[in-house]
Amino acid sequence: MGALSRQRRALLALLVVSTGTRARLATITLGGAALLALALLPVAVRDRYFLSVFIVANLYAAMAASWDILSGYTGRENFGHAIFIGTGAYTAALLDTRLHLPPLIGIPCGAGAVLVVALLVGVPTLRLRGPYFALATLAMAGIMEQLALLLWPLTGGEEGVFSVQPLSLSASTTYYITLGFMGTVVLGLYWTARSEWGMVLRAIRVNEEACEASGLNTTAYKVGALLLSAVPAGLAGGLYAHVQEHVGPAVYSAALSVTVIIMTFIGGIGTIYGAAAGGFLLTIAGEALRGFGQYRLLLYTAALLPVIFYWPQGVAVQLLAWLRGR
């Protein structure tokens, strides 16, 4: 009995490997190894500063992966991901400092606010063909940034909201919270992207008319993808507010939106795991380049050029292909 089931399992494993899912297996193995390494990080390194870099990297990885599920898969470019990050961050920060609600309530409330904003931006524009959604996200991010300044009695204007309570006083607890969040978002989005539903998103990018002619409500798919993109970004924003203990208008800035896009491109667009890898790569590289201050975005962009020329599919995707080839 035991032998039989073992035999059957071996056969099944052989089947899985031989039917072309080897690529997927390699992705899962490497992804698992990466998550395990991240899980063991606080055990290996006790340095607070080092951990704080990885805490922020976790959040950027989730932001990039969430940008990818909409823009990387359906091809509808979102130039204002900061709308969602910023709304999540400000809502969580204000609920904390004004109403003294715990993060466990404030951060999900931020995601709820993000849901409303996403529907406002997406429903009128995603049904249209052409650049309307891209323009709307660009404009909306600008509007939100201005609102954050204009509503200074509430938001603190340029100064922002101070004294947001930390997630935890322990760096490793904070790290594990953000790691758990990042892991859930990345695995959840990866699974979604691999599902039949995600397959339709990829088809929409190539030929939306053929999808409609096949009886698929493409607007519903795109709005669904937008919500899956916006809500994790809002949660990441809320966590960011508590991690930094401060929120300023920069969370709505074009620089943040562009950073998220560059992370996705450098890691590998349309793969989820690539976007997450790009988030880690650029956060750590950015920390190393801290001395350059204002010029960081310039350096990011400069880093993008060789990637586009030599590894247009992205660094993480290229690395995976290379490892598989050996």
Place this chain on the structure above:
Amino acid sequence: MAFLQTEGLTKRFGGLIAVDAISVAVEPGELVGVIGPNGAGKTTFFSLLSGFLRPDRGHVMLRNRRITGLPPHRIADLGLARTFQVVRPFSNMTVLENVAIACTSPRARRVGSAGGVWRNAREILAALDLEAKAGMPVGTLPFGDLRRLEIARALATYPDVLLLDEPFSGLSALEAAPIIAFVSALARQGTTVLVVEHKLRELMRLAKRVVVMQFGQIIADGSPERIARLPSVVEAYLGGTT
């Protein structure tokens, strides 16, 4: 009331009347050819039927239900599927995935067999002789296979009415033959088929009824033999292209 019917269907593009008050009725299982010179309004007519364009006047009835103005996916959901003249497959996917996309539609899940998306997709590929290529990237297919794949994609919604927009264009007679056989069989099994085609030879062999369009209007409607002998058709169509 016929199975598929239009009444006074009209579409203008600026000053041009692309489709001019077309009223036509098609019965279940009929195989109708739509011919006419370039710019006669054939593709526009298909786009009006399938919801990709909204008519300025008139309406479309399917099974006594008004479908005018519904979005394309709703019309496909009610059982009217179309193919496109310019074949643009989902280029980043395999042949099987290309068909499976349509198999995930609500209608395919309702009407298709209980075996599920992937089994249905394989069955449809088999029907069009593409089974052996299921796992191949779609970019590697020759043009004739792509034409059949486009029909497979439309069939994956399990349509009652199938609109084929120039299914033989770019194909040799040899490549067209299996498609002709397949579409004839489909109509015999009860699917209503409308075919826009430039290749008269293929169309005359396929259709039992031919509708001739010119300047957005129907100028003749009848059996292929009768149509081929009408002086007005010879002048408008054959005279216009040679």
